Amino acid sequence: MLPSYFFAHGAPSIVLELNVYTDLLKQFGATTPRPKAVIVFSAHWEEPQQTVSTVSRYDTIYDFSGFQDELYRMMYPAEGHLPLSEEIRSLFETHGIPCGVDGERGLDHGVWAVLKMIYPDADVPVIALSVNRHLSNEQQYRIGQVLGALRERDVLIIGSGGTVHNLRKLRWQAGDAVDEWAFSFDNWLQEKLEAWDTEALFQYRELAPYAQEAVPTNEHFIPLLLAMGSGDANKQAKLLHRSYQYGNLGLSCWQFG
Template sequence: MLPSLFIAHGAPLIAIENNEYTQFLNHLGRTLPTPKAVVLFTAHWESTTQRVSEIDEYDTIYDFGGFDPKLYQIKYPAKGNNEISKEVKDLFSQNGIPFEVETKRGLDHGAWVVLRLLYPNAEIPVIQMSVNPDLSPEEQYKIGKTLKALREKDILIIGSGGTVHNLGALKMFDDNGKVDSWALEFDDWLAYHIKNWDVDSLFNYDSLAPNAKFAVPPYGNEHFVPLFYAMGVADDTRKATLLHRSYRYGNLSHSVWQFE
């Protein structure tokens, strides 16, 4: 049975960088059992109703600006799988989760940057999923929980976002390897409660975790909430492992959690 994953997609530049984090994701893709498909919740696709992609072949979306021109030349022509999209829709219907089908939207960089590092040949079918940051963490967790049966069918479920993602606090021109203490304190608190599967505390992270308002600002919680979707998938087993944690630009976290 495959785990579910929470993967930080960082800044778009990791798509063309060779560093500790990109090397880790390359290795992770080679060491995980090859999935039949990937169902991926991306922070860069927000919707008030859960959306499920049903697409034959995805376009590549460049939903960012001002970066190296090389980024805009990258293509990730992943294919969909309508049979697995139907399985997702069936599970939502059976569990009372409202959803809508998306037949046109391409892969945003929250999806293709991660997928390209894991599976550079775009050979794994993808079902892209939206997130709703206005839902409560309990509701986000529940959506992930409804998909747990897919793990037994060799389908990998990923939440793509970031635990510490405050664009206003980034030091893009001072990437000296130093990490802000407030980011470490928040991620340390998070790691303790994730490893203990303390969902009561996690669901109230915004009032309990140190520096929560700075690590997950109100305008940036869409990057944090994919964590709850990914955790919910493994609700029946409840084992969490921190596979990687590093930082860029002073506080942008590159965390990878495995739930199994």
């Protein structure tokens, strides 16, 4: 059974960078078993109900501005997997999770910037899934849990977001300096994830230090809960990497299961 994963996608320019974290992503694709398909929950696709992509071949969405020209020339023409999309829709329906489909939307940078480093040839089928910031944390976990059995069939489940993601607090010239509040929040999160303490995690806004600073809006945090939920059958969490850019922008990778 494949583990599920959470990958922080950082700034869109991460796909052009050479550092320890981007090396990890590139090595991940080269050293882990190649899946039959990859499901990606992206923080940058928000819908009022769970939505599943039914695209045959994706366009590339440039959902950012002010970055290097090279980024706007990048393409990630991955194919979809319509039978798996339909199976996912059916699973949600069976478990009482309202679900829609989208046959037009391309891949946003929360998907393609990560996958371009893992599978640069865009040769693994992709199913993009939306997030809904208005659901409870328990409901987010449950959505991931419903898909967990797909891991037994070599389907890779990824949540793409960020544990510490506050654009208003970024310090672009910070160099290697990291804000203590970002460390404090992530340290609390690591303790609860490794203990699989869902009771505390579902109440992170009330219990975690500096939660408001780290997670001012929850769309980037949701993919972590979705990926964790899909690893529920094993209940094992492993931190593969954690670093920061611009003073506090978290770059972390978690393995579940």
